[in-house]
Amino acid sequence: MRRLSTLPRGTKRLYGICLHLAVGASIWGYNIGILSSVLVHPGWREALDDPTPAQIGLVTGVYYLGTLLSFTLLSHPLADYLGRRRAAVIGTCALCLGAMCMAAANGSAAVGIMALGRWICGVGVGVVSTAVPLYQSEVSPAKERGRLNQNRPRWLLEKGDGDTASQVLHYLREEAMPAEAITHELHAISADVESRRKAGTTFVSLSLSLFRDASLFARLWRAFLLQFMAQMCGATAIKYYLPTLLKALGLEYRLALMAGAAEMTVKIAMTIVEMWAIDRFGRRACMTGGSLIMGVAMLVNGLLPIMYPGNENKVADIICIAFIFIYAMGYSLGLGPAAWVYSTEIFPTSVRARGLNFAASGGSIGSILVSQIWPVGNAKFGSGIYFFFMVVNFICVPVIWLLYPETKGRELEDMDSLFGKSEERNATLSLGGVAEDVGEDGGDMLSTTATHEEDEPLLP
Template sequence: MASFLPTGKPLVYLITFTCSAGFLNFGYDQGVFAGSLVSHYYLTTFGPNPETPPDASVQGTTSALFDVGGAIGALTVLFIGALLGRRRTIQVGCVLVIVGAILQATSSTFGELIAGRLLSGMGVGIQTTTVPTYLAECTPAASRGAHMATEICIATLGLFLAQWINYSQADSDSKFAFAFPLAFQVIFTVITGLFCFVLPESPRWLVSKGRVEEAENVVIRLLGGGATPETPDVRRTMTEMIEAEELEAKAGAKSRVMQLFTSGPTQNARRVGLAVLVAVGQQATGVNAITYYVPTLLQTYLKVGRQASLLIGGFFSVTSFVFTLPTIVLIDKVGRITLFIIGCALQAICWIVIASLIATAPEGSSAFGGAIVAFIFIFFAAYSTCWLATSWGYGAEILPLNIRSDGLGFAGIWVWFFNFVIVEWTPTAIQNIGYKYYVILAVFNAAMIPVFYLYAPETKGKTLEEMDFYFASTFGGKADLEAVEKRYGAREGGGKEGDEKSSEKEVNEKSSEAEVEVRGG
């Protein structure tokens, strides 16, 4: 680790900034291609001939191939994440994004364009799977949600940049208007890749590789304030991580992949299922039915031209940024599950109203068109506050150390698969079933409310290792309870070195308290 780096909170903030730059790239890529789809160069170059633009299915496939790449990238993390560590894995993603962006920007054939979309998607898939893990493992439990929300808040600036750069080129019919927005993302991708050379590796990953002394040095730097190996917080953190590693090893699976689907003291399969639930839920909200097709939707319902659609679309990114800011404060106060549920309720209402307006709108009514767009803005605000940051951070918080990168990789496959489905189907669905498509999205949101209330535990204020305690004591059997009792006895032993064990009563009390948190937020 570079000796010139700050320590304590400044170092944590620097890690947050680097992770945010990585996620900024995700937000940028989510929005930039919406402008490409309505650019003169795209419409005259990638259709059957210069006079015939690509049809809706071609637009959907071209956009959605980015998500196919994202799924491949998430799958790749299953194989390289635990091997390379958090920083090196992020850097691999950066290289793929840069190559993909350059290939897209310089493309003159459909094959080159989709190859660039795939490579960029792979890179972003690797980044979005690994960056939340790295940040979660380097931030304190009390403010972990705020750091992860800050990361996503800055990521919304990527969407902001994409939409306003697209708007800046709205009057141009040149290839530059197509190429420059796609190539611009290279700047912050390089920033992320370079900072990863000097930042410390995740201490939890180091412990998982048996590099305990290195992990201790990182913990000392992250705590700052003159911390030493004998500082109580350093000893407590190291004890938690080492004991968590030992406890998770009791899962007994023969391979890392099999560990994803076993129970044992840490209830891996249950926790992977929750990570997948949030991954699927993120896409089931319908957010990418808007993000990818804002200009198209505006041209359809407000009958505005390309320039006006890009201008109005640019304000969606402003909405996203502004309404992500409250999450930084709310996420560690009201909790993740409460935000999920509130978001689903508001989003379902928005989709129902949008569907009703579309179904009853008189032909060419600007009033109805304006109302539709207004509720799209409200949806975007609700999603940005309640789901955007929360959904990307929850998986990293809920998974145990030994399978955290693999579990997020597996969950990431589902994120990108359903992203692909939404982006692929949206143009055709709007064309064929109209307002009924938005009714389906409303049903998805409403259905998630009881699921999250009943089955998803709260992670607010808990260390990543304490989640092992919660799952083992709540869902495990007697052997799991004894394993947790043994592990936590050392930490609860009133300052002794670990010979004393907490009683089963104390463990059950902790389980009951955890259950109250799950239901009460």
């Protein structure tokens, strides 16, 4: 790897911008992770006057109501019409406002103020998590896009400000590329923007095409259902209520928090293993195998507390804790990362961002349901609530195996042989040969589109 001091000036600027914006990705995890610790904190419970299970579910789930609204209606229009940078600033301001509301929550209206703050944070996270990846992907050269993952140049060209777009692109590519290559890149972006303008590929038309085009809709409902299952398997409950569950198994407050941190560490380690396993064994094998592991873990955690109530058997409690960690391993080896990988690769580049936004709303809906079901169900049925999620996980196995074709080893262009060629892709290919990877997600280089014999679609 080249030393920082030897990198071209434009590359240093690019890395600095992307590194700064990458902090935005941590907001999502922080907003999820911090609440699990807050829910068991004595000071928080006192400030909210010992909230009921239904109120805890409200405070937890309303966050995803905000992300649902943001993903489906707000984040992309903001990024398209105001620009990625301004959208990210607006999202950050929303996060600050939400945090202020949560910090001020006290007294008789504490639950309402806390819920309002959580909802505002959900809206802000949806905007930031849409605008930041778009900005990063669009300012990054094609060869480094996976690592850094040109809003500014592309958005400026979309608004008709070619001079400023040229200045920004030269600023980001200074010393890294010759002037001719920068000019060629600018022309490529401009050609793609113009072709989309002629084709009428606006936010509304792209969004509607996901529902009107049979091939795209076949991908959309699968991605939506996959994200929904990834949360309905119980992941949201474990994320938010893990310290609460561990306390119920007899761990003291501080030890429960430490165990929660250890569980997150296990997830990180297993995600690294998943990066190898998903290409070695395939997407379906990882997702179905992970669902089986999670189903067994839920079965054990539901059964043992019924057999040995009141923490009377320490060995049973330890086994339950161990299987919570096994559940985390199953999630991180399966639906956790794989749902996003699968959802990303099945959409054509031209509608990928829209498709992922709609698919992510499936995860938001699942999270809203689970965050409500778990605390109320746990209070009413005790460990019996685990059996509900056990059934969900076991149902996921045949659903994934029968309805989701394997995408391992397939090029993005080969998805048409699985789902049928979309009209959106045909329209894109007919406009001057702009390659599919020059899309509204941020592609910026021209290439020739290979012609090949089309396979019959395997799925409707």
